[in-house]
Amino acid sequence: MNSNKVISISKTVAPIMLGTAVYAFGLLYFIIPSQLMEGGVTGITLLLNYAFDIPIFLTTLLINLPLFLLGWKVLGGRQIVYTGVGIGSLSLFLWIFERLISAGWIIPFSTEHDFILAALYAGVTLGTGLGIVFRFGGTTGGVDIVARILGRNFGWSMGQIILAIDIFIIGSSIFYIPKEKILYTLVAVFIASRVIDFIQEGAYAAKAFTIISDEAPQIADLITAELERGVTLIPAIGAYSKQAKHMVYCVVSRQEIRRLSLLVKSVDPRAFVIISDVHDVQGEGFRET
Structure with a gap:
């Protein structure tokens, strides 16, 4: 592999890793301390974390494996490679930030009353992370793979697809977390979907x-x-x-x-x-x- 090709690949892989780092930080810094939810596979991993204290980096990796195989068949080629990079780097950064928080190097954002701030910051952070990943052709696994497949076949906005799927999954979690937390979560998810579309369409x-x-x-x-x-x-x-x-x-x-x-x-x-x-x-x- 010549140096030009390595540089070209690095210009795509590096932003994808940056995006997953921002997304992982948003989950562990804003979502979990406030016990908010997320959609898709991440929502499932959060429920498992809240109920059984299972590390989300582990469940993220394990649940995404079969979806990665589905994406391998449907997306194929370079795109699925970038999806693998997204899944792997997301699990890695979740593990890193979990360790940093446990060691006291990062103090999580926490509030007992003003959850709207947590929802707003979470929406901007998660949307920024996913928007960067999508803009450079990657995904973080989970419903991102489904959204990319539907977006390619039907031309739908990825932000809108993810919003619809997330609302369904988050709505199903009403039996496990307080309903007011779900309402705050919907605010975060909506903001994230708008930020995703904004970054994909271009800041200018x-x-x-x-x-x-x-x-x-x-x-x-x-x-x-x-x-x-x-x-x-x-x-x-x-x-x-x-x-x-x-x-x-x-x-x-x-x-x-x-x-x-x-x-x-x-x-x-x-x-x-x-x-x-x-x-x-x-x-x-x-x-x-």
């Missing part, structure tokens, strides 16, 4: 302008001159008029929205303008790949 948000006008070429020239943004002219035909015209497509930062709108109106006040959200913009003038 921009706006895409689609402009339909008889003065499209002039508008495109003005955008290029005034904003120094790339512009694409797309041939189109009006369905009613049957006349050929052009559409202008341009992506700008949030700070340039008003300026671009004024430029369009200065050329054609009757132009039809569509403004859409854009995530994770790459290329000149935005985030470089």
Whole structure:
């Protein structure tokens, strides 16, 4: 294996391990001290920990093995290798943080009354960890494998899939933990799902302008001159008029929205303008790949 390939693999494996470390920390620092729940396989491991004091790093590894074999058949190739990295590193970091907490090196977050803070911090931490793992093509096993399979086959958001499965599993735990803890847990799970989607879609948000006008070429020239943004002219035909015209497509930062709108109106006040959200913009003038 040449050095370039090793570097390429490391750029994927390292973030996956970082994500599992953040996720493991969130579980042991926010979830367990407040006796909150989680969904999926993690929820099962937490119940076993609360009921029988079984280390969650051990049950996480054992329960994920059959799911890993399922993923091996369905996902295959490099993706399942990264899933194996996620499962292994999650169990490893759970073991490490458990030892650090037991030794007193880390003092767990604990509150007797304000569980909403624990839920908020847990949601952000767990969502950040899983979002990083998913963004780089890995999973932490459990329902993550199921979510990735459904996301690939049906195009559903992984955050939404995990949210639905987690609500079902957490709801089933009402017989084992107080119902108020379940409600706080749902807050954490919802926040985590939003953070997952945010990280996967990209932290940088921009706006895409689609402009339909008889003065499209002039508008495109003005955008290029005034904003120094790339512009694409797309041939189109009006369905009613049957006349050929052009559409202008341009992506700008949030700070340039008003300026671009004024430029369009200065050329054609009757132009039809569509403004859409854009995530994770790459290329000149935005985030470089």
